[in-house]
Amino acid sequence: MKSDALRYRIIPLIVACPLFLQNLDTSVMATALPSIAESLRIPVLDLNLAIASYVISLAVFLPASAWLSERFGSRRVFCAAVLVFSLGSALCGVASTLLQLILFRLLQGAGGAMMVPVGRSILLRSVPPDRMVSAMVWFTIPGAIGRMMGPFFGGAIVTIASWHWIFLVNIPFGILGVAMAMMFIDEDEKPTPGAAVDMDVLGLAMLGSGLLGLLGGLELFGKHLLPSAVVTGMILAGTLALLLYAAHCRRHPKPILDFSVLRFPVFRTSVMGGMPVRVAAIGALPFLLPLLFQIGLGMSPLKSGIVTMFVAVGSLATRAALAYVIRRFGFRTLLVGASLIMACLIASYGLFGAQTPIWVICCLLFACGLATSMVMVTLNTVAYTDVPRDRAPHATAMSSMAQQLSIALGVVIGASAVSFSSYLHHPETQGLQAGDFPVVFAGIALMTVWSTVAFRTLSPNDGNELRQQR
Missing domain, CATH: 4.10.860 (DNA Excision Repair, Uvrb; Chain A)
Structure with missing residues (x-):
């Protein structure tokens, strides 16, 4: 039993390696945007093309993940995807133009498209339902660590070295993830003759x-x-x-991607109802906060990275008590309450100014990280409770595609909103100012409230079987 308990912790950590890599990559790049723009001599908002090209590539290639997993085996596809992602990172590290960076980010996204849904499919296959709450908490830890390390790494690297190195830090972590998968994840079963499904x-x-x-x-x-x-x-x-x-x-x-999995009401609420909060939390905010701190408030890249880290620190800090909180309050109550708190905290970011004490900024970022973690972990845990296990590959692919669409839309919405706000406030002056951000954060907060309305449609009893975990 003790070996089983250890296994139910190790496997979530291994299959969450892609989340670590993606979150590290995204948060590192977001912090380094002004430095990259200066090096390439382009407007900083044009660099959202490099971020969006990655998530667009993810969304385009994600639908094939379920078929590839069924055809070649989950472990093989998982390891190959991590290696392709790492290769794309290495090429981004030698890019010298925006076009090269965009093309290599597309390759990176092709690998990333397979990593997360296949990893989730492995998790659902390997962990019994009564262990899923604890496993999902462990599953989210590497992603939170990636978000925590990324801003500091990005700020430190562009301060002491070239921005090209921000992509090279992914390579050793990718190699380690493949090695751990080969050691601890069961080998793929050999497909029976005629079992392969035509693409x-x-x-x-x-x-x-x-x-x-x-x-x-x-x-x-x-x-x-x-x-x-x-x-x-x-x-x-x-x-x-x-x-x-x-x-x-x-x-x-x-x-290739079965939309019929949206017929399951809990899964549909998690995917469709959760999209606005994902657009805000994992799409728009990681893009906007470094711009606010470095361009709006004049912080250095390193200081901006350290301050931004408090979102991830808050996200990581909530893991210790989250399983208890879910069992105590239930999924519906936690989703509604935490998303409302998120909305209030996001709106407060628009009040930050040059005279705002750093400790106030850090405390509000930390609190938002706590609330965001509660929403995201709860959504990921309850999402599959009414999905049959034989439909899990399509459900995880659908959920992952929705998440990547949310990131892409968040970057597009964030960049467009702050650009439009800048034009309205000072059409004759180029560049961003602190006064351009309040209305943008208020709009992002309203998107989070939209998800709260969807979460209220859940039944108080949804996910009860997961709350009975031993």
Whole structure:
């Protein structure tokens, strides 16, 4: 029994290695944005193309993760994905232009697209339901550590060395993750003859082109990098392709991404209702906070990174008591209460100014990290309670795609909102100022409130079987 308990801790930590890598990568890059922009001699807001290209690539390739896992085995796909992600990181580390950085980030995203959903599928397959709350808490720890380390790493690296090194720190962690997976995750079962499912190539083409057109068009909108007619055409074509895929999904016996998993009400609330809070917490905020601190408040990259770390410190600190809190209050109550607290704290960020004491900023960031952790861990834990285990690969792929879409939309919304606010406040002056951010954070807070409305549709008894964990 003791060996089983240890296994139920080690496996979540291993399959959470991708979350560590992704969160480290995103938070490091967000902190280093002003330094990268200065080095490449481009406007800082144009660098959201490098962030968005990664998450767009994630969203485009994510639908294939379920098929690849079933066809080649979860452990093989997991290890290959981590290696591709690490290769993309190495290439980003030698990029010298924005175009090169965008292309290598697309490769990075192709690897990242397979890491998280396949890892979650391994977790659901390896851990029994009565151990899932504890396992999910362990599963979220590496991601929180990545978010905690990233801002400090980013600030320290661009202070003492070249920004190129921010991508190279992923490589040893990726190699370690593959080694641990080979040691502790069971070997993939050999597929029985005739068991392999043919890939839905047409569905993959529709879904991939739809996501690429819609997200790419939204990202390029207003940047004058392509003619406005081309950008509008991308958005319309992407929307049409997604509608065609929705019709195709209903007819195909084995679609590349099965939308029918959204029929399960708890899972649907987690994915669709949780999207606004994810857009705010894991998309917009990591992009906006470094800009506020470095450009709006004049902090150095290192100081900005240290201050931003308090969000992740708060997120990590809540892990010790979260399993007890879930059992004590239940999933619905915790989601509604924590997301309302998040909204209030996010809105308070718009009040930060040059005279705001650092300890006040750090305390509010820490508190928001606590609330965010409660929402995210609770969502990830309760999401699959009404999903049959044989549908888990499609459910995890759907959930991961929704999460990456949220990040992409968060970056797009954050960049567009702060750019528009800057134009309204001082159209003759280029660049961002502290006064451009309050209305932006207020809007992000309202998005979080939107999710609260969806969480109220959950039943107080949803997830009760997970609360009875030994």
